[in-house]
Amino acid sequence: MTLDKKRILLVIGGGIAAYKSLDLIRRLKERGARVRTILTAAGAEFITPLSAASLSGEKCLTDLFSLTDEADIGHIRLSREADLVVVAPATADLMAKMAQGFANDLASTVLIATDKRVLVAPAMNPFMWNHPATRRNLAQLVADGVATVGPNEGEMAERGEAGRGRMAEPLEIVAAIEKLLAAIPATDALKGRKMLVTSGPTREPIDPVRYISNRSSGKQGHSVARAAAAAGAEVLLVSGPVEIPDPSGVKTVHVETAAEMLSAAEAALPVDVAVCAAAVADWRVDAVANEKLKKQEGRMPSLSLVENPDVLATLSHSKKRPRLVIGFAAETEHLIEHARAKLKRKGCDWIVANDVSPETGVFGGAHNQVHLVTANGVESWPVLSKEAVAEGLVRRIAAALGGRA
Numbered sequence: 001m002t003l004d005k006k007r008i009l010l011v012i013g014g015g016i017a018a019y020k021s022l023d024l025i026r027r028l029k030e031r032g033a034r035v036r037t038i039l040t041a042a043g044a045e046f047i048t049p050l051s052a053a054s055l056s057g058e059k060c061l062t063d064l065f066s067l068t069d070e071a072d073i074g075h076i077r078l079s080r081e082a083d084l085v086v087v088a089p090a091t092a093d094l095m096a097k098m099a100q101g102f103a104n105d106l107a108s109t110v111l112i113a114t115d116k117r118v119l120v121a122p123a124m125n126p127f128m129w130n131h132p133a134t135r136r137n138l139a140q141l142v143a144d145g146v147a148t149v150g151p152n153e154g155e156m157a158e159r160g161e162a163g164r165g166r167m168a169e170p171l172e173i174v175a176a177i178e179k180l181l182a183a184i185p186a187t188d189a190l191k192g193r194k195m196l197v198t199s200g201p202t203r204e205p206i207d208p209v210r211y212i213s214n215r216s217s218g219k220q221g222h223s224v225a226r227a228a229a230a231a232g233a234e235v236l237l238v239s240g241p242v243e244i245p246d247p248s249g250v251k252t253v254h255v256e257t258a259a260e261m262l263s264a265a266e267a268a269l270p271v272d273v274a275v276c277a278a279a280v281a282d283w284r285v286d287a288v289a290n291e292k293l294k295k296q297e298g299r300m301p302s303l304s305l306v307e308n309p310d311v312l313a314t315l316s317h318s319k320k321r322p323r324l325v326i327g328f329a330a331e332t333e334h335l336i337e338h339a340r341a342k343l344k345r346k347g348c349d350w351i352v353a354n355d356v357s358p359e360t361g362v363f364g365g366a367h368n369q370v371h372l373v374t375a376n377g378v379e380s381w382p383v384l385s386k387e388a389v390a391e392g393l394v395r396r397i398a399a400a401l402g403g404r405a
């Protein structure tokens with residue numbers, strides 16, 4: 001059975017597609033999954049808790065403030081005890097709540113309390129689906145690592161309405177669940193392992209108000225840290241200045257410059273694995289001005305630059321070298337060739353190479369297409385969310401260290 005013993009927490013929102021979720025429960029159970037259901041108040045207008053409970057074989061939970069439910073299983077435990085949280089149908093309202101982090105009923109509270117991957121199956125009227133507010137919320141959810149399936153095009157329940165907005169069919173949702181679960185590393189894949197991750201840009205001061213930096217968002221490095229922690233590793237994340245939050249379950253040290261990043265990374269040794277995903281500025285200003293540089297009529301200031309220490313190369317050549325040292329290569333041309341050269345030059349074990357040409361939208365974006373370059377060859381991965389790239393990498397790391405992937 002493809003979903004043997006997998007624990008799915010299914011949140012059923014309020015839409016006509018809720019009836020399909022009853023079939024989804026049946027299909028998941030057929031494949032060996034254990035399904036717990038939460039029905040929102042709006043969802044309960046379309047189907048009954050009794051039908052969800054009968055199909056899943058477990059009580060259907062509906063109310064955050066039901067004392068008996070909370071005594072039975074608190075909402076935090078509920079959100080953590082699943083392997084995957086599925087929201088189907090995900091209404092415009094539920095997606096808006098998720099994107100904003102609302103926690104005013106059991107469904108939204110569980111969704112904000114979970115440390116597991118979330119899959120949403122949107123279902124709404126095509127006008128609602130195309131509304132800028134829904135577009136914004138969807139973009140936010142994808143950026144937060146939420147996976148989606150559907151919606152499909154077709155006739156709506158409302159007479160005369162057609163377009164994109166129909167919830168994906170139960171079997172399509174099952175396929176998306178199987179794919180996601182197959183990619184997620186086991187929760188103990190890196191148990192007992194220590195991992196160091198660098199992430200984000202560095203900021204090299206010119207004077208007290210100006211600096212040299214780059215467009216790195218930190219999303220990929222932070223995702224690796226989160227996925228490693230979810231796989232049981234003890235993770236130290238050394239992050240340059242980013243606008244995204246510290247990942248949960250990860251100890252995060254904030255730094256500004258390459259020099260600070262290097263000392264924080266060295267202080268973390270020994271570790272089993274180091275993943276250098278930071279976009280470290282190659283150069284810094286030789287003599288940082290103590291006062292703000294003033295504009296001078298017709299005369300341009302010249303900046304004298306010196307090379308920054310290379311964190312990846314230093315870790316690779318350290319006496320306390322981690323067993324596995326992994327670098328990233330951000331390139332705009334001759335991707336594989338440059339990555340191979342970088343692997344040798346830096347002395348690391350693997351390079352995750354990605355094309356960061358502006359047209360790819362990788363810098364700052366939610367997706368990535370990477371090539372894993374090792375001494376044995378090159379493996380090209382499909383376009384994936386940064387979360388999925390991180391999970392794939394964690395599985396490979398676990399396999400390389402001889403753990404359960």
Ligand code: CTP
Nearest residue numbers: 276277278280308309310311312327328329330
């Ligand atoms: N890196 C690092 N310290 C630096 C520069 C880079 O740790 N001072 C790491 C990055 O974290 C990444 C890898 O080296 O894992 C490749 O970084 P990249 O900037 O692509 O390579 P560079 O060595 O800077 O080469 P180039 O700029 O010529 O592409």
